[in-house]
Amino acid sequence: MLGVIMASITILLVPNNNMGWYMKMWALALISVISFLHLFSSNWSYEMANSFLNQDSMSSVLISLTLWISMMMLLASQNSVKIAKNSIYQFTTMILGLNAILVVAFYANNIMLFYFFFEASLIPTLLLILGWGYQPERLQAGMYMMIYTVAASLPLLLTILWNISSTSCSSMLMTSTLRLNSNFLSMTWASNLLTLLIFAAFLVKLPMFTVHLWLPKAHVEAPVAGSMVLAAILLKLGGYGILRMYQYFNFMGSGFLVLVFSLALWGGVLTSIICFRQTDFKSLIAYSSVGHMSLMLAGAFSNSAWGWYGALVLMVSHGFCSSALFALANYTYEKTHTRSLFLTKGMLMFLPTLSLWWFMFAIMNMAAPPSINLMGEIMMFPAVIFSSSYYVASLALMSFLAALYSMYLFTCSQHGGSPKFAKPFSTFKSSGYILMLMHWLPANFLILKSDLIFLWV
Structure with a gap:
C-alpha cells in the first residue's frame, strides 16, 4: 500500500525531456498492472497500515481503477498536448x-485526512479545465464546480469535527459512533438534519x-483528460465517500433517506x-453519467449487501465505459471540429473502425452482456425492489431509457450522409x-x- 503511494508520487520526479511523457505513461502502466495482480492474488487479505492509512477490498479496486484511467488520460491526450x-x-x-x-484519498483511514484529500482533488481538476479547456466559458464552468462542491462539503466538515470531539476517535474503520438511541438523535428532525449534513x-x-448542474458544464469545457478523470474517478469519490460514511457513522438510516432514495x-x-x-456529445454523456450514478446511489441506500455489491460494480463499470465514451467524443471532435449531434453524421463512412468502438461502448452503456x-444492474435491481x-x-x-439514448447517440453520430467539412484523409492512429x-x-x-466481487465490499 505504501509502495503504491510512494510510486505514484515518485513518477512526478521523472525529468522533463522528450521521453518524459512516455516514461511517465509506462511507469503508470507498470503500477496499474501490479495493482490489478494484487486484486487477483489468491492470498488476498485485509490489511491495516496505521491510524492514518488503511487498505481494504473497496479501496483497492478503486485504486486500480484510478491508476488505470490515469494512464489512459495521458494516452488520450497525445494529440492535443504532446x-x-x-x-x-x-x-x-x-x-x-x-x-x-486520489490514491491517498482512497487509502486514508483518518477521517480528516480523507476530507482534506477529498477537497484537494478539486484543485488539479480546476487547473486542467482552466489551462487546457476549449472555450472561454471554462472559467464559469470551473467556478460552478468549485462553488457547488466546496459549499456542500462545509457541513460535512462541521459534522466530522463534532464527531471527533464527542468520541475522541478519527479512524474511519475503528469507530462506530452514531448513537441513534441518544436523546438528541432520537428526534426525527435531528436525525434528518444530520443525514443532510453528512451526505x-x-x-x-x-x-x-x-x-x-455543475457536471455538464464542467464536462463540456474540460479537455479530454479532464472529462475522463471527472467521469471515471472523481464521481466515484462521491460514491466511495457515501459507503465509507455509512461505516464511520454506523449509520442506520432516517426518514430523510427515503426522500433522497426516491x-x-x-x-x-x-x-x-x-x-x-442534448445537442452536444459530451453533454449527453455527462447527463447519462448522472443517471448511472443515481442507480449506484439507490444501491448504496438500499441497506443491503447486494445493493452495496451492485453499487461498487456499477462504479467500476461506469468508470471504464464513460471514460471511453469521452475519449471517443474527443476523437470525433478532432475529426470534424464540432461536438454537435446535428452536424456530425455519417462517421461510419469515414472511419468504420471508430464506429465499431462507438457501438461496443454504446451497448456497454446500456448494460448489454458480457x-x-x-x-x-442484476445485483442492484433485487436490492432496490425489495426495499x-x-x-x-x-x-x-x-433501464429502458438508457438503452434508448445509447442507441440515439450511436445512430446520430455514425449514420446519415457524410459531413462536407470533415477531414477526409486523416486516419485513426494505433494509439x-x-x-x-x-x-x-x-x-x-x-x-x-465475478467471485471476486463478493470480496470487494
Whole structure:
C-alpha cells in the first residue's frame, strides 16, 4: 500500500525531456498492472497500515481503477498536448499530482485526512479545465464546480469535527459512533438534519439530480483528460465517500433517506429523458453519467449487501465505459471540429473502425452482456425492489431509457450522409485502438472473475 503511494508520487520526479511523457505513461502502466495482480492474488487479505492509512477490498479496486484511467488520460491526450506541444510538463504534473491525491484519498483511514484529500482533488481538476479547456466559458464552468462542491462539503466538515470531539476517535474503520438511541438523535428532525449534513458533499460530488448542474458544464469545457478523470474517478469519490460514511457513522438510516432514495431514482429517469434534448456529445454523456450514478446511489441506500455489491460494480463499470465514451467524443471532435449531434453524421463512412468502438461502448452503456455493467444492474435491481415495490417503475424506465439514448447517440453520430467539412484523409492512429482496447478488456472480462466481487465490499 505504501509502495503504491510512494510510486505514484515518485513518477512526478521523472525529468522533463522528450521521453518524459512516455516514461511517465509506462511507469503508470507498470503500477496499474501490479495493482490489478494484487486484486487477483489468491492470498488476498485485509490489511491495516496505521491510524492514518488503511487498505481494504473497496479501496483497492478503486485504486486500480484510478491508476488505470490515469494512464489512459495521458494516452488520450497525445494529440492535443504532446504533439501540439501544449505545456506538456505542466499537464503531466497536473495528471500525476491528481493521481497521487486520489490514491491517498482512497487509502486514508483518518477521517480528516480523507476530507482534506477529498477537497484537494478539486484543485488539479480546476487547473486542467482552466489551462487546457476549449472555450472561454471554462472559467464559469470551473467556478460552478468549485462553488457547488466546496459549499456542500462545509457541513460535512462541521459534522466530522463534532464527531471527533464527542468520541475522541478519527479512524474511519475503528469507530462506530452514531448513537441513534441518544436523546438528541432520537428526534426525527435531528436525525434528518444530520443525514443532510453528512451526505450533502457526496451527493453533490456524485452528483445526484437537483445538485448536478455543475457536471455538464464542467464536462463540456474540460479537455479530454479532464472529462475522463471527472467521469471515471472523481464521481466515484462521491460514491466511495457515501459507503465509507455509512461505516464511520454506523449509520442506520432516517426518514430523510427515503426522500433522497426516491429523488435519486426519479431524477435518474428525468436525466435520461434530458439526454434526448442534448445537442452536444459530451453533454449527453455527462447527463447519462448522472443517471448511472443515481442507480449506484439507490444501491448504496438500499441497506443491503447486494445493493452495496451492485453499487461498487456499477462504479467500476461506469468508470471504464464513460471514460471511453469521452475519449471517443474527443476523437470525433478532432475529426470534424464540432461536438454537435446535428452536424456530425455519417462517421461510419469515414472511419468504420471508430464506429465499431462507438457501438461496443454504446451497448456497454446500456448494460448489454458480457459487461460488468449488466452484473451490477442484476445485483442492484433485487436490492432496490425489495426495499420498496414502488421503485419498480422508475427502475424499469431508467433501464429502458438508457438503452434508448445509447442507441440515439450511436445512430446520430455514425449514420446519415457524410459531413462536407470533415477531414477526409486523416486516419485513426494505433494509439487510439490501444486506448479503446484497454478500456474494453477490463470492463468485459472482469465478469469472468465475478467471485471476486463478493470480496470487494
